[in-house]
Amino acid sequence: EPEVTQTPSHQVTQMGQEVILRCVPISNHLYFYWYRQILGQKVEFLVSFYNNEISEKSEIFDDQFSVERPDGSNFTLKIRSTKLEDSAMYFCASRAISSGRGSQETQYFGPGTRLLVL
Amino acid sequence: QKEVEQDPGPLSVPEGAIVSLNCTYSNSAFQYFMWYRQYSRKGPELLMYTYSSGNKEDGRFTAQVDKSSKYISLFIRDSQPSDSATYLCAMRDSARQLTFGSGTQLTVLP
Numbered sequence: 001e002p003e004v005t006q007t008p009s010h011q012v013t014q015m016g017q018e019v020i021l022r023c024v025p026i027s028n029h030l031y032f033y034w035y036r037q038i039l040g041q042k043v044e045f046l047v048s049f050y051n052n053e054i055s056e057k058s059e060i061f062d063d064q065f066s067v068e069r070p071d072g073s074n075f076t077l078k079i080r081s082t083k084l085e086d087s088a089m090y091f092c093a094s095r096a097i098s099s100g101r102g103s104q105e106t107q108y109f110g111p112g113t114r115l116l117v118l
Numbered sequence: 119q120k121e122v123e124q125d126p127g128p129l130s131v132p133e134g135a136i137v138s139l140n141c142t143y144s145n146s147a148f149q150y151f152m153w154y155r156q157y158s159r160k161g162p163e164l165l166m167y168t169y170s171s172g173n174k175e176d177g178r179f180t181a182q183v184d185k186s187s188k189y190i191s192l193f194i195r196d197s198q199p200s201d202s203a204t205y206l207c208a209m210r211d212s213a214r215q216l217t218f219g220s221g222t223q224l225t226v227l228p
Contacts, residue, residue, distance in 0.1 A: 004161075006161075033215070042220050043208075089159075107164075107216060109162045109163070110161050111160055112159075112161045
């Protein structure tokens with residue numbers, strides 16, 4: 001069964017450093033998302049991406065964050081200058097093209113990257 | 119008021135019990151409702167997806183939506199130890215981003 005994959009599974013970085021989290025969405029999906037989950041807290045939406053541009057972003061997704069689809073398979077989240085409070089699990093998700101109210105509406109999540117900022 | 123409220127538990131039941139998990143929401147624009155299962159340190163895994171009010175059944179799982187009361191439920195019949203996980207409700211309006219509940223931690227005891 002196709003699945004979303006993410007690398008690395010764990011990342012430890014120093015405060016102020018740049019990190020890039022990588023995702024390979026399901027191959028026929030066209031909508032891509034990043035979410036984060038701080039330990040013990042809710043899963044929170046960060047950004048959605050379609051047709052090579054951001055379609056929506058939350059207030060969390062400030063100027064230190066950026067997303068990119070550098071090639072036909074990868075989808076990346078870059079954090080330019082990490083802060084302690086960026087420590088969280090980051091999930092990538094993807095969705096097929098919308099075709100009404102069916103299961104194509106649903107988002108499929110990757111296993112996550114656990115980011116620890118020291 | 120939080121947009122989505124979910125009792126965090128923890129909930130502990132014996133094997134074979136019927137489990138009822140619930141969420142309430144305040145945003146009447148939410149149209150799509152989902153239940154995800156999340157094992158420890160893993161990504162959310164889609165269990166059920168519903169659009170309209172009413173019931174949807176898939177094996178041992180039944181999702182129920184009552185839009186008039188802004189209340190959704192997930193029932194697990196004949197619960198198994200392998201069902202032990204955190205269950206997240208999620209919903210969205212016409213925008214694509216999901217709004218999650220805080221999750222209910224379930225333990226099914228053998």
